[in-house]
Amino acid sequence: MERRLFIAGAITSALVFAANRGVFASTDASAMKGDFPPINKTREDWQKLLDAQQYEVLFEEGTERPWSSALNDEKREGTYICAACYLPLFLSETKFDSGTGWPSFYQAIEGNAGTKRDWKLLFPRTEYHCARCEGHQGHVFNDGPDPTGQRWCNNGVALRFIPSSESLPVLRV
Numbered sequence: 001m002e003r004r005l006f007i008a009g010a011i012t013s014a015l016v017f018a019a020n021r022g023v024f025a026s027t028d029a030s031a032m033k034g035d036f037p038p039i040n041k042t043r044e045d046w047q048k049l050l051d052a053q054q055y056e057v058l059f060e061e062g063t064e065r066p067w068s069s070a071l072n073d074e075k076r077e078g079t080y081i082c083a084a085c086y087l088p089l090f091l092s093e094t095k096f097d098s099g100t101g102w103p104s105f106y107q108a109i110e111g112n113a114g115t116k117r118d119w120k121l122l123f124p125r126t127e128y129h130c131a132r133c134e135g136h137q138g139h140v141f142n143d144g145p146d147p148t149g150q151r152w153c154n155n156g157v158a159l160r161f162i163p164s165s166e167s168l169p170v171l172r173v
Contacts, residue, residue: 036131039133041133043059046058046084049172050084051157053157054157057157058082058083058084058130058135058136058137058158059084062136064102064156064157066100066101066102067101068101069102069103069155069156069157070156071159071161072101072102074092074095076161076163076164077093077163078164079091079092079164079168080092080103080154080159080160080161080162081159081160081161081169082132082135082137082158083135083158083159083160084158084172085132085133086160086168086169086170086171086172087130087131087133087171088112089109089112089130089137090105090108090109090152090154090159092164094106094107094108096144096145100151102138102153102154102155103156103159104144104151104152104153105151105154106146106149106150106151106152107147107148107150107152108128108152111131112130113128114128114130115127115128116129118139125139125141126139126140126141127139128152132171133172135158137155138152138153138158139153140153141153
């Protein structure tokens with residue numbers, strides 16, 4: 001019995017080490033790119049444009065506290081755009097209340113979000129990023145409503161809401 005526990009512990013340690021080194025991350029470039037060229041900004045450029053929490057979530061893959069975003073209660077018609085580069089990511093008609101404390105959508109705008117496998121919690125999750133600037137947005141789960149059955153669980157600080165009565169801002173270059 002002790003031998004099994006030792007082996008299980010060794011395997012778990014190896015998986016944690018590999019996950020922290022990015023061994024399990026997708027290496028398929030198409031998994032991260034949309035139909036447009038990426039932005040050529042440095043991390044320092046993004047730090048100057050974003051507040052500390054936005055930068056932490058978007059470019060350090062952090063997570064905001066649940067129920068901390070004003071976007072949870074946003075009910076107006078409009079578009080949710082990436083807080084970094086302003087690429088439209090979600091339409092208001094795809095938003096729903098997931099009860100998780102983060103803004104959730106059942107579908108992203110096609111081609112505007114890239115995905116990759118995330119093993120940070122030792123089990124695989126699908127992480128998604130803005131396809132243009134590669135800013136981390138959140139994770140996709142298969143427990144959402146019809147018609148897709150998906151829940152795109154987003155960090156509110158990684159988004160900006162633009163009401164349909166306003167024009168979308170020009171994309172940052």
